[in-house]
Amino acid sequence: MKRDADDAAGPSRRQFVSAAASAAAAWILTACGPKRLVEMPKERLHKALRELERQYSETYGTAVTVADTPALPGVQFAYALDLSRCIGCRRCVYACVEENNQSRDPQVHWIRVHAMEKEKGVDFSHSDPYYEPKEVPEEGRFYVPVACQQCENPPCTKVCPVGATWKEEDGIVVIDYDWCIGCRYCMAACPYGARHFNWAEPTIPKGELNPNTHVLGNRPRQKGVVEKCTFCIQRTRAGRYPACVEVCPVGARKFGNLLDPASEIRYIIEKKRVLVLKEDLRTVPRFFYFYGT
Amino acid sequence: MARAALVGLVPALLAVAWATAGEGPTERLEIPPPPFTEGIFPCSSCHADLKVNRTRRPLTAMHDDIQLRHDEQHRWCLDCHDATDRDSLHLASGERIPFEQSYLLCGQCHGEKLRDWRAGVHGRRTGSWNGQKSYLLCAHCHNPHQPRFRSLAPKPAPRRPERPKETIGGLP
Numbered sequence: 073m074k075r076d077a078d079d080a081a082g083p084s085r086r087q088f089v090s091a092a093a094s095a096a097a098a099w100i101l102t103a104c105g106p107k108r109l110v111e112m113p114k115e116r117l118h119k120a121l122r123e124l125e126r127q128y129s130e131t132y133g134t135a136v137t138v139a140d141t142p143a144l145p146g147v148q149f150a151y152a153l154d155l156s157r158c159i160g161c162r163r164c165v166y167a168c169v170e171e172n173n174q175s176r177d178p179q180v181h182w183i184r185v186h187a188m189e190k191e192k193g194v195d196f197s198h199s200d201p202y203y204e205p206k207e208v209p210e211e212g213r214f215y216v217p218v219a220c221q222q223c224e225n226p227p228c229t230k231v232c233p234v235g236a237t238w239k240e241e242d243g244i245v246v247i248d249y250d251w252c253i254g255c256r257y258c259m260a261a262c263p264y265g266a267r268h269f270n271w272a273e274p275t276i277p278k279g280e281l282n283p284n285t286h287v288l289g290n291r292p293r294q295k296g297v298v299e300k301c302t303f304c305i306q307r308t309r310a311g312r313y314p315a316c317v318e319v320c321p322v323g324a325r326k327f328g329n330l331l332d333p334a335s336e337i338r339y340i341i342e343k344k345r346v347l348v349l350k351e352d353l354r355t356v357p358r359f360f361y362f363y364g365t
Numbered sequence: 366m367a368r369a370a371l372v373g374l375v376p377a378l379l380a381v382a383w384a385t386a387g388e389g390p391t392e393r394l395e396i397p398p399p400p401f402t403e404g405i406f407p408c409s410s411c412h413a414d415l416k417v418n419r420t421r422r423p424l425t426a427m428h429d430d431i432q433l434r435h436d437e438q439h440r441w442c443l444d445c446h447d448a449t450d451r452d453s454l455h456l457a458s459g460e461r462i463p464f465e466q467s468y469l470l471c472g473q474c475h476g477e478k479l480r481d482w483r484a485g486v487h488g489r490r491t492g493s494w495n496g497q498k499s500y501l502l503c504a505h506c507h508n509p510h511q512p513r514f515r516s517l518a519p520k521p522a523p524r525r526p527e528r529p530k531e532t533i534g535g536l537p
Contacts, residue, residue, distance in 0.1 A: 159514070160519060161520065179524050202523065203522065207518055208516060311494065311495050317491075320489060322514065323488040323506070327494055335494070339484045364486060364487060
């Protein structure tokens with residue numbers, strides 16, 4: 073009875089002061105403790121990156137660089153894929169694995185190529201990602217490669233309880249692998265199955281590591297974190313095409329700056345029949361599928 | 366066959382320039398050399414001494430490996446290859462063009478493909494999305510004599526998800 077009366081009267085002075093003091097202490101401790109990479113002062117970040125480089129170089133036996141190249145001003149990245157050209161050869165899948173240092177075992181693939189029946193059209197309910205004929209394309213089938221759609225309105229970043237994933241200025245959705253707690257909410261939220269979890273310690277054979285890495289992209293990951301396509305952030309922020317664009321034998325993959333009226337991507341959007349996956353979800357993908365014929 | 370021998374042969378890049386239709390500055394494009402069968406070019410090294418025979422006929426003495434599957438009812442060698450200047454091609458107008466500009470020849474029929482190719486939308490680009498790009502000629506991907514894109518063996522399918530044995534615990 074006495075307690076109830078106390079509560080009704082509000083917290084005592086002692087309660088209030090001790091709560092305020094512990095809140096202040098917690099705030100100070102958090103500010104002093106570890107930070108998300110993006111929030112770190114540049115000087116401290118660079119120190120951390122040099123330390124990462126040292127660790128990776130030691131583990132993989134090559135000189136690894138970890139860049140933190142920021143978004144280029146006036147650039148909004150977008151991607152387009154020609155559904156009338158793709159033959160489903162999966163060259164992109166493996167070029168991506170090598171460029172972005174995905175785990176070979178357990179196997180992580182950022183790109184998944186779905187074979188679909190021409191009669192049924194673009195419909196994931198009947199798609200087959202495990203097709204393995206002698207030669208592609210198969211009669212009566214077409215192919216839809218799917219990776220991160222780099223949504224303008226990404227559902228994955230909204231559900232992250234710790235703020236370990238976000239959309240960068242140039243439109244690339246990235247993950248801070250050192251801040252990710254591995255809860256996989258983002259994987260559940262992604263309507264495209266584009267996020268992948270490291271269920272075990274990733275393995276990359278010595279000598280196969282791509283030593284040219286970006287802190288928010290292809291640097292080696294650890295067990296228990298989520299990863300995904302970053303439009304090859306380490307290449308594209310340096311002006312290069314993503315690895316999948318350069319490897320595609322039929323030239324079905326196109327990449328560029330949405331804000332540049334002379335870019336390939338603008339030509340496609342303005343002149344071709346374009347679609348995005350699951351448009352009704354209002355995720356507003358930066359990844360366009362088109363028919364080049 | 367012929368083209369397979371050339372896959373490894375994409376060395377020194379050759380710069381070809383043209384003015385983009387209408388407005389815009391002259392654009393420089395990096396294009397690798399045309400994909401000749403090894404030892405076949407220059408054509409004049411053999412043809413210089415040969416008498417020109419303009420009669421349409423199946424070839425038997427030489428080039429019998431070439432199977433024309435490209436509107437073969439209506440075309441044959443000298444519709445594209447020039448009979449007087451053997452190291453050139455010619456357009457329908459008779460204007461001679463070097464092999465490096467063979468896209469102009471292809472574009473006479475496939476105009477919309479040429480337009481897309483110039484825009485960087487048809488065919489593969491490598492290099493910089495905001496700078497120097499490397500193009501391929503039509504003939505690098507499409508054998509001009511049999512232009513249909515050939516089938517490829519796909520890379521292995523992804524592994525199917527598997528439940529690790531130790532976590533099945535409890536199940537018989």
